[in-house]
Amino acid sequence: MPFIDDVLTYKSLSIVGLEKNTGKTECLNYVLGRLKDMDKRIALTSIGIDGESRDIVTNTQKPEIRIYKGMIFISAEKHYLQRQITSEILDVSNIHTSLGRLVIAKAISSDKVLLSGPPDTHCLKAIIAEMNRYNVDLTIVDGALSRLSLASPAVTEGMVLATGAAYSANIPELVRKTKYVVDLINLPEVEPELKRKLDFVESGIFAVDAESNLHDLKVQSVFMLEKAKDKIFSYGNRLFVAGATSNNLFEFLRMQKNMANIELIVKDFTKIFATPDVYYSFVKKGGKVRVATKTKLAAVCINPTSPQGYRLSSDELKAAMQDALQMPVYDVKKLK
Amino acid sequence: MQLKSALTEISGLRYMVDKLDIKSGLGHRVLLASPFFVSQKDVLYQLQQVAQAVDAFNRSEHKETFDKVAIKLSQVRDIAGTIKNIQKHLTLNDIELFEVKSFALLANEIRDLTSSVEFLHSKLPNLNKVIAILDPENTRIPSFYINSAFAPELTELRKKLASVEFSIEDLEKTNTDSNKQYQQSEEIRAKITEIEDGVRQNLSEQLHGFASELNEALVAVANIDILIAKAKQAIYERLIMPEIVADTTSYSGLFYPQLKELLELEKRRYQPIDVEIHKGTCLITGANMAGKTVLLKTLALSQALCQYGFFVPASSAKIALVEQILFSIADEQSELSGLSSYAAEMLKVNQIVQMAKKQHPLLVLIDELARTTNPTEGRAIVSAVANYLNGCNVKAVITTHYSGLSTQCRKLRVKGFIEDSKDATITVKNIGDYIDYSLIDDDGSNVPHEALRIAQILGVDADVISEASRLMETNSKQ
Numbered sequence: 109m110p111f112i113d114d115v116l117t118y119k120s121l122s123i124v125g126l127e128k129n130t131g132k133t134e135c136l137n138y139v140l141g142r143l144k145d146m147d148k149r150i151a152l153t154s155i156g157i158d159g160e161s162r163d164i165v166t167n168t169q170k171p172e173i174r175i176y177k178g179m180i181f182i183s184a185e186k187h188y189l190q191r192q193i194t195s196e197i198l199d200v201s202n203i204h205t206s207l208g209r210l211v212i213a214k215a216i217s218s219d220k221v222l223l224s225g226p227p228d229t230h231c232l233k234a235i236i237a238e239m240n241r242y243n244v245d246l247t248i249v250d251g252a253l254s255r256l257s258l259a260s261p262a263v264t265e266g267m268v269l270a271t272g273a274a275y276s277a278n279i280p281e282l283v284r285k286t287k288y289v290v291d292l293i294n295l296p297e298v299e300p301e302l303k304r305k306l307d308f309v310e311s312g313i314f315a316v317d318a319e320s321n322l323h324d325l326k327v328q329s330v331f332m333l334e335k336a337k338d339k340i341f342s343y344g345n346r347l348f349v350a351g352a353t354s355n356n357l358f359e360f361l362r363m364q365k366n367m368a369n370i371e372l373i374v375k376d377f378t379k380i381f382a383t384p385d386v387y388y389s390f391v392k393k394g395g396k397v398r399v400a401t402k403t404k405l406a407a408v409c410i411n412p413t414s415p416q417g418y419r420l421s422s423d424e425l426k427a428a429m430q431d432a433l434q435m436p437v438y439d440v441k442k443l444k
Numbered sequence: 445m446q447l448k449s450a451l452t453e454i455s456g457l458r459y460m461v462d463k464l465d466i467k468s469g470l471g472h473r474v475l476l477a478s479p480f481f482v483s484q485k486d487v488l489y490q491l492q493q494v495a496q497a498v499d500a501f502n503r504s505e506h507k508e509t510f511d512k513v514a515i516k517l518s519q520v521r522d523i524a525g526t527i528k529n530i531q532k533h534l535t536l537n538d539i540e541l542f543e544v545k546s547f548a549l550l551a552n553e554i555r556d557l558t559s560s561v562e563f564l565h566s567k568l569p570n571l572n573k574v575i576a577i578l579d580p581e582n583t584r585i586p587s588f589y590i591n592s593a594f595a596p597e598l599t600e601l602r603k604k605l606a607s608v609e610f611s612i613e614d615l616e617k618t619n620t621d622s623n624k625q626y627q628q629s630e631e632i633r634a635k636i637t638e639i640e641d642g643v644r645q646n647l648s649e650q651l652h653g654f655a656s657e658l659n660e661a662l663v664a665v666a667n668i669d670i671l672i673a674k675a676k677q678a679i680y681e682r683l684i685m686p687e688i689v690a691d692t693t694s695y696s697g698l699f700y701p702q703l704k705e706l707l708e709l710e711k712r713r714y715q716p717i718d719v720e721i722h723k724g725t726c727l728i729t730g731a732n733m734a735g736k737t738v739l740l741k742t743l744a745l746s747q748a749l750c751q752y753g754f755f756v757p758a759s760s761a762k763i764a765l766v767e768q769i770l771f772s773i774a775d776e777q778s779e780l781s782g783l784s785s786y787a788a789e790m791l792k793v794n795q796i797v798q799m800a801k802k803q804h805p806l807l808v809l810i811d812e813l814a815r816t817t818n819p820t821e822g823r824a825i826v827s828a829v830a831n832y833l834n835g836c837n838v839k840a841v842i843t844t845h846y847s848g849l850s851t852q853c854r855k856l857r858v859k860g861f862i863e864d865s866k867d868a869t870i871t872v873k874n875i876g877d878y879i880d881y882s883l884i885d886d887d888g889s890n891v892p893h894e895a896l897r898i899a900q901i902l903g904v905d906a907d908v909i910s911e912a913s914r915l916m917e918t919n920s921k922q
Contacts, residue, residue, distance in 0.1 A: 189537050194602060196589035197542040217606060
């Protein structure tokens with residue numbers, strides 16, 4: 109059973125797709141289907157809405173998420189009341205979303221459900237922690253890598269990445285684009301002492317000195333960095349950006365004299381929105397990037413079919429991907 | 445006025461409310477909706493409740509009870525909306541039924557826990573009958589779904605549905621036509637939904653009979669939360685129960701909790717005040733920085749706390765109830781309304797006079813009346829307002845720097861600089877230690893002239909100070 113044993117070593121796991129229709133839901137259904145026969149307590153939630161039976165954007169058939177008897181799932185009030193599954197409400201949390209409060213429930217039957225979940229990273233962490241109350245062994249987060257989601261899936265211990273023809277219909281390009289995301293996921297984490305400090309910072313740009321102290325640069329956004337140029341490197345060469353980082357920031361840093369010693373720290377890999385060319389030219393010149401929260405990549409799944417009808421060769425894609433990533437890659441459709 | 449609106453009006457009140465250790469959102473909502481009690485019976489009832497809570501909380505044998513109740517209170521959810529739906533004969537959905545069940549279980553647990561604290565225990569109705577409706581198997585677990593205990597036929601139908609679904613999956617795997625099974629599953633689902641809806645209707649109907657008990661319990665749980673928080677605050681902040689009297693309000697050891705805490709943090713002295721407020725007007729004079737504004741704020745705060753059912757910050761207090769607290773305090777912002785500070789003040793004072801005219805019992809507090817206009821007319825305004833209010837059914841306290849006022853009303857003065865402090869090195873930081881904040885009777889003929897001395901302590905340029913002193917001397921010679 110590919111990668112299931114690995115998955116079980118984590119307390120929390122997110123399954124994210126690089127694009128809609130990259131096979132995330134099939135991947136999730138595969139994992140849940142395998143876990144159902146194991147003597148493990150599983151909880152499931154989502155960031156953002158998921159589980160619609162048809163994809164609203166492309167109007168393609170989308171597999172629903174199938175939950176098995178005994179599993180715990182979390183969904184907002186509106187979706188909970190629309191469910192078909194027979195389930196028992198364990199608690200109604202204080203976390204509010206646009207679809208109502210989050211309901212924590214246990215599946216009494218096995219059926220398909222509509223999932224929705226915590227609106228931001230803070231609530232997501234709280235919900236994962238809350239699952240301890242119900243003796244949950246593994247919490248699975250149906251995730252999204254999107255600027256639109258305020259909740260970052262990177263707070264889970266492990267991650268499964270779904271990629272496929274919907275992301276790019278050209279094998280070399282698809283491999284390159286996926287490799288970039290994998291490189292970001294594998295960025296090293298900062299030392300524990302600094303991590304503890306960074307976990308409490310939600311916004312702002314800081315210089316980090318050799319003793320891991322944070323110095324607020326009082327810069328509103330990375331677009332204003334030019335103005336704080338003199339201050340940035342007055343405490344050393346480390347810079348922590350709590351929010352999103354774009355091409356501008358990477359280009360700005362690349363052009364600095366002390367370039368080779370610069371270390372950029374971000375909250376987690378989802379906060380990097382630079383394009384691959386800009387990112388790699390920063391790294392090639394010696395720039396270092398580290399994250400405050402790192403997630404471990406458990407597996408990469410591919411979906412060779414795109415909603416526009418492209419169908420790549422599964423074997424060819426898998427081989428190319430494995431070669432580039434140096435880790436096992438699975439075709440979700442063939443995982444049975 | 446509800447406590448919620450008073451928070452922005454009466455300074456220091458938000459500090460007291462924020463410091464309350466209320467455990468539930470429900471408690472917060474009910475607290476903020478507290479009315480300003482005006483009848484002696486209501487205020488006394490509120491205060492006696494707090495007194496009972498303080499007494500119970502102070503007894504060591506109840507410590508464990510209060511700890512356990514606190515945990516239960518923090519789990520309580522506000523189900524006011526759901527109760528409204530029950531009253532309106534609406535059918536509740538599963539989430540609402542869950543809320544009612546878990547609330548009823550929690551309320552009964554709190555009821556059991558408080559069995560040794562009679563006045564709390566007796567507030568809570570027994571919700572056993574509600575629990576029995578929603579927990580027919582008597583598991584006492586708050587989780588909820590429509591199981592076969594509500595409708596035995598569900599067991600069979602759900603089993604059947606599962607097996608049909610299973611066969612659909614099997615057929616789909618082999619690409620065999622599953623239309624028949626699909627239809628069958630839809631039919632079973634429809635039947636299940638119908639039965640479940642019937643159960644929801646039935647449960648909602650049964651709960652309708654207990655709507656008032658549920659409401660009573662909800663208010664009781666909120667009040668228990670509020671009372672425990674008020675009692676804890678009274679003990680921690682050293683607040684006391686005021687005596688409610690008919691005529692003269694009097695305090696000894698009155699203090700402003702926020703300022704007292706701040707000074708204590710800096711290890712500095714806080715001087716509580718003794719004061720009596722009779723019907724009519726009382727004029728207060730005193731040097732700058734002598735605490736006149738704080739005194740007015742403390743009087744407003746204490747009166748408000750009392751009439752919202754809190755203990756008050758003093759070592760003893762007799763309070764005459766009023767219908768409203770009205771004040772004009774210097775730091776109010778008027779720029780935004782486009783009025784000069786003088787215009788804004790006059791409009792405010794006029795409002796107060798209009799209210800006083802109706803002969804309602806009021807507490808009126810005016811800080812440095814007419815301070816922003818010329819002293820000749822200012823004096824006349826202060827005298828006129830003081831004289832007018834003196835004849836109304838109000839307790840008015842007006843601070844002023846004007847001397848030689850033509851009024852017969854009562855006058856007090858803040859003692860001000862301690863005499864033997866003349867030689868001490870007084871700075872902006874320690875100035876408070878050299879001021880005696882106590883109030884003494886005064887004829888008002890001579891107000892303290894310490895403005896220059898204080899300006900000097902504040903570090904105002906010596907050229908200005910010496911020129912001012914010279915002018916003062918020339919004036920007095922003339």
